[in-house]
Amino acid sequence: MSVVEGRQTAAYDGEIVVFVIGFRVNKLRAFRQWLPVALAMGPMLRELSADKDSGLLGFRTFPGLRTTTMIQYWESAEKLQAFANDPGRTHRPAWTNFFKYAYQGNNVGIYHETYIVPAGHTETIYGNMPPTGLGAVTGVVPVNKRGNTAAERLRTP
Numbered sequence: 001m002s003v004v005e006g007r008q009t010a011a012y013d014g015e016i017v018v019f020v021i022g023f024r025v026n027k028l029r030a031f032r033q034w035l036p037v038a039l040a041m042g043p044m045l046r047e048l049s050a051d052k053d054s055g056l057l058g059f060r061t062f063p064g065l066r067t068t069t070m071i072q073y074w075e076s077a078e079k080l081q082a083f084a085n086d087p088g089r090t091h092r093p094a095w096t097n098f099f100k101y102a103y104q105g106n107n108v109g110i111y112h113e114t115y116i117v118p119a120g121h122t123e124t125i126y127g128n129m130p131p132t133g134l135g136a137v138t139g140v141v142p143v144n145k146r147g148n149t150a151a152e153r154l155r156t157p
Contacts, residue, residue: 001130055079058137
């Protein structure tokens with residue numbers, strides 16, 4: 001990715017849902033329990049990325065030694081929940097298998113956090129950076145297009 005010079009901010013100004021999801025390997029030798037959990041995310045992301053109406057705007061993965069975290073950006077909580085609860089999509093079977101196999105004992109753990117950010121309540125700044133975070137998902141514009149200060153971009157006094 002090439003560097004975008006100057007001070008930029010994310011072009012997006014609508015409501016956004018930030019979904020943080022991850023898993024942790026609690027017992028390294030119990031690969032039969034944690035490997036299916038680790039492999040379940042790929043098919044979900046491929047399915048969502050292929051469906052422009054899914055609501056998934058983009059994501060970034062942060063792998064670690066025992067814990068992998070992913071930040072996802074969604075159009076709405078409704079679209080996130082629709083995907084999560086649809087038995088015909090890849091999430092529901094993966095969730096069922098997790099509880100059927102991996103949740104027995106404490107060999108692997110999962111977590112997620114969901115944040116609903118109302119329109120006009122995001123503040124992003126990128127100085128001489130390639131598109132990153134929300135800016136990578138929605139594009140960037142010069143800071144003065146959305147306000148020169150953090151308070152202006154957050155629409156706070």
